[in-house]
Amino acid sequence: MSTGNWLCAYAITRNRPSTWDVGPAPRLIGYRDLGVVVSEVAPARFDRIDTLDPVDGTLAELAREHDAVVRAVFRSEPVLPLRFGTVLDGEDAARRLLAAGYDQARDCLEEVAGHREWGIRIRHVEPAATTRPDAAGLTGTQYLVRRRERLKAIQRAREDVTGAADRLEEALRKQAADSVERARPHGVLVNTAYLVETSREAEFHAEVEWFARELRAAGATVETSGPWPPYSFTDVKLGAAADA
């Protein structure tokens, strides 16, 4: 592994005199009308990265630094965020990357320009169907009736929530340029990222508000996160071979 000049790369953006303010360290290395935002990094910062607990603060701190740089550029220019941990082998390597990935990077940057990412998460935790009604003072038949009513109510609530969630997703897809489903842990019914043109954000959020009321009434919660730089909409591989 090289021990020379490491450049931590954050994002690809337009090659323009920087109007963004990210402090003294990050700078732009340009090729034609594209530039890659980099800063010098001591290899030791990434030492033993595999032993860092992802949320114990150390990795979270590195990730926040990355996000802060991407975000600072994103305030004034479109960005194509690079995945955390992209370390380039010096300035020449950065230029070769832009040269080799030029068409792909430029197309992707064009697509996300003027858009921001919003995350929508719908959470619905059902009462366990195995919990039993209090049997005290009930006859056997009454108990069974009560139990069946309870199971029916759970079923009805589930149908209400999934119905409203489907309608919300359909409405949001109409407002968004693109959408990506994200991992859904237990209790999360919908976890989707939307790429929304800035001029359509008001309508997008109005739709969220409208359906959130219906979903809340049915016992679910709707969470919004954002605006994000378009992290979830940069599904490209930019490669540069040795002799490129």
Add this chain to the structure above:
Amino acid sequence: MPDTEAAGVPDRDLLAEVFTPSGTNAAEAIVDLLDRVVHRGAVVTGDVVISLAGIDLVRLDLRLLLLGLEGTPG
């Protein structure tokens, strides 16, 4: 989860700017951030990039951890 709480302290301002507070707590805010920064974004391949030892393991660990963490109520 004391760990995530500690991690949330230094940059509360940044997070406050980023997240619409509609029930999202600090731990989930970090989950959203890590998932995007560490798992998403354009990937660079080839000899221009220095591969960091252990980074793939970090991504895998994080994925498993995030799924568990997010599912934790409250």
